[in-house]
Amino acid sequence: xxxxxxxxxxxxxxxxxxxxxxxxxxxxxxxxxxxxxxxxxxxxxxxxxxxxxxxxxxxxxxxxxxxxxxxxxxxxxxxxxxxxxxxxxxxxxxxxxxxxxxxxxxxxxxxxxxxxxxxxxxxxxxxxxxxxxxxxxxxxxxxxxxxxxxxxxxxxxxxxxxxxxxxxxxxxxxxxxx
Numbered sequence: 001x002x003x004x005x006x007x008x009x010x011x012x013x014x015x016x017x018x019x020x021x022x023x024x025x026x027x028x029x030x031x032x033x034x035x036x037x038x039x040x041x042x043x044x045x046x047x048x049x050x051x052x053x054x055x056x057x058x059x060x061x062x063x064x065x066x067x068x069x070x071x072x073x074x075x076x077x078x079x080x081x082x083x084x085x086x087x088x089x090x091x092x093x094x095x096x097x098x099x100x101x102x103x104x105x106x107x108x109x110x111x112x113x114x115x116x117x118x119x120x121x122x123x124x125x126x127x128x129x130x131x132x133x134x135x136x137x138x139x140x141x142x143x144x145x146x147x148x149x150x151x152x153x154x155x156x157x158x159x160x161x162x163x164x165x166x167x168x169x170x171x172x173x174x175x176x177x178x
Contacts, residue, residue, distance in 0.1 A: 009063055024053055024056075034139070035052070035081060038127065039084055052080050071149055075149045125167060
């Protein structure tokens with residue numbers, strides 16, 4: 001039987017350790033993927049992902065079902081990524097090359113979803129823009145949800161989406177013509 005996130009949280013609050021293991025197994029790949037795309041360094045991403053789940057365990061009592069569990073979880077992941085950048089005081093970029101995106105028959109948004117994993121393109125964005133692109137185009141969050149998760153004003157999020165879209169469009173067009 002498949003339990004919902006809320007049912008697992010309820011079981012965790014009741015002291016069921018197996019429920020915590022199930023919740024971690026369910027969400028670990030998505031959280032690690034998100035953290036890796038933001039930070040760009042595999043070893044550090046494992047460490048930050050571990051910190052995310054330790055924080056979840058520590059703060060599970062404060063989770064209320066009024067908020068979607070994934071929004072609560074990714075808020076924690078966002079905060080841990082920002083803590084990482086503060087601690088390292090450097091803009092970390094990745095070193096995976098840019099793949100070709102030549103099929104212009106696919107709408108721009110489709111190319112973004114297919115190509116955003118290209119760290120070479122993402123590395124040209126600021127960490128905040130990169131995070132916004134990942135949350136919006138990959139995770140499918142609305143601007144309002146991103147504002148809530150990142151504790152950023154909605155107009156700022158919309159501006160980041162717009163600016164990132166323009167930058168990515170230009171980068172993807174450059175790749176197409178190379």
